[in-house]
Amino acid sequence: MLYSLVFLVGATIITAQAFRFSGFLWFYLLKPSSVKKYLHGIAPYVLVTGATDGIGKAAARELFVRDFNLIIHGRNEEKVKRVIEELKAQGSGDIQYFIADAAKGGHDFSQLLQPFMDLNITLVVNNVGGVHMNGKKMDASSEADLVELVTWNDLFPLLLTRALLPKLRSTSQRGPVLVQFVGSQSAILGPPTLAVYAATKAFLSTLVRGLDNEEHLWGASSNVEFEHLAVGSVSSAGNPLTVTLAAPSAASFGKALVDRLGCGRRHYAPWMVHAIMEWVVGVLPESVVDRFGASAIRNVYEDHQKRI
Numbered sequence: 001m002l003y004s005l006v007f008l009v010g011a012t013i014i015t016a017q018a019f020r021f022s023g024f025l026w027f028y029l030l031k032p033s034s035v036k037k038y039l040h041g042i043a044p045y046v047l048v049t050g051a052t053d054g055i056g057k058a059a060a061r062e063l064f065v066r067d068f069n070l071i072i073h074g075r076n077e078e079k080v081k082r083v084i085e086e087l088k089a090q091g092s093g094d095i096q097y098f099i100a101d102a103a104k105g106g107h108d109f110s111q112l113l114q115p116f117m118d119l120n121i122t123l124v125v126n127n128v129g130g131v132h133m134n135g136k137k138m139d140a141s142s143e144a145d146l147v148e149l150v151t152w153n154d155l156f157p158l159l160l161t162r163a164l165l166p167k168l169r170s171t172s173q174r175g176p177v178l179v180q181f182v183g184s185q186s187a188i189l190g191p192p193t194l195a196v197y198a199a200t201k202a203f204l205s206t207l208v209r210g211l212d213n214e215e216h217l218w219g220a221s222s223n224v225e226f227e228h229l230a231v232g233s234v235s236s237a238g239n240p241l242t243v244t245l246a247a248p249s250a251a252s253f254g255k256a257l258v259d260r261l262g263c264g265r266r267h268y269a270p271w272m273v274h275a276i277m278e279w280v281v282g283v284l285p286e287s288v289v290d291r292f293g294a295s296a297i298r299n300v301y302e303d304h305q306k307r308i
């Protein structure tokens with residue numbers, strides 16, 4: 001009797017894990033991309049913030065070659081124009097842009113977005129954000145620096161999305177519309193010297209869940225979906241790391257991002273190795289994870305030093 005109970009429980013656990021594992025392999029290795037479902041209406045546009053370098057630029061390029069028109073955002077008009085020239089050589093769509101310093105408050109978002117309000121925006125990639133990795137503890141930063149960090153990572157994407165949402169809802173009457181927020185796995189580690197940055201990214205994760213529920217569980221349901229991307233290390237202008245399996249180039253990451261977007265999950269890691277890391281973090285004791293996070297950040301600082 002006891003014997004068959006143990007067998008039953010064991011078999012159930014193994015079967016559940018096998019299902020989970022095959023679901024994982026399907027998701028990362030076989031599942032076809034859903035990106036085409038956002039190519040509806042006449043001339044669909046993607047809006048990408050922080051699109052002149054790193055992950056944002058790579059995602060914008062990948063979407064442009066897959067027939068989306070672009071609205072790109074940057075802070076330096078000359079660089080934005082250079083990037084537009086570069087992109088235009090690789091596709092035939094339209095590219096528009098706007099300029100705003102995301103780390104500064106006081107933008108009039110409805111005015112910034114006015115030129116695009118007649119366009120069919122079906123995809124928004126809230127990518128702009130980051131952190132100046134200066135190795136300081138929280139109280140060693142000035143009050144102004146901390147306000148900038150929160151504005152850059154949270155308030156800018158929040159207020160931009162607020163200004164876009166009514167329009168996105170009406171576009172979603174004709175087909176699905178997706179708003180992505182680029183998060184960071186620092187949010188599940190809280191590493192030393194990145195406490196506030198990690199917290200700004202945790203804000204985005206909670207925001208996505210709430211916004212998605214607002215859209216679907218209360219009032220008239222719209223066809224606007226929200227996604228939070230769990231991003232681990234990516235080698236970019238902002239984080240110049242040696243490229244490894246755990247730290248892909250921005251170009252490889254941008255492709256993975258576009259391959260997975262619209263996959264139906266609200267929170268996921270576009271990069272398979274980052275997903276494995278998130279799973280490991282979930283099963284280890286917090287104190288072990290904390291020590292791992294602290295040493296991983298030390299390694300990042302050392303890698304940056306080597307590459308200067």
Ligand SMILES: NC(=O)c1ccc[n+]([C@@H]2O[C@H](COP(=O)([O-])OP(=O)(O)OC[C@H]3O[C@@H](n4cnc5c(N)ncnc54)[C@H](OP(=O)(O)O)[C@@H]3O)[C@@H](O)[C@H]2O)c1
Nearest residue numbers: 050052053054055075101102103129130233234236237238
């Ligand atoms: N790379 C990583 O390891 C990593 C890990 C986790 C999460 N992330 C997240 O991924 C996103 C992109 O990071 P990335 O590494 O690709 O960064 P990146 O290479 O530094 O590129 C950032 C982009 O944002 C723009 N930008 C930066 N500050 C801005 C400001 N104040 N106002 C307007 N635009 C600004 C940059 O413009 P310029 O071209 O003019 O500089 C560039 O287009 C961020 O949200 C970051 O937190 C990155």
Ligand SMILES: *[C@@H]1O[C@H](CO)[C@@H](O)[C@H](O)[C@H]1NC(C)=O
Nearest residue numbers: 040041042043118119120174
């Ligand atoms: C947006 O899509 C709709 C439906 O396809 C179309 O009627 C409208 O002209 C499009 N708007 C623009 C600016 O392309």
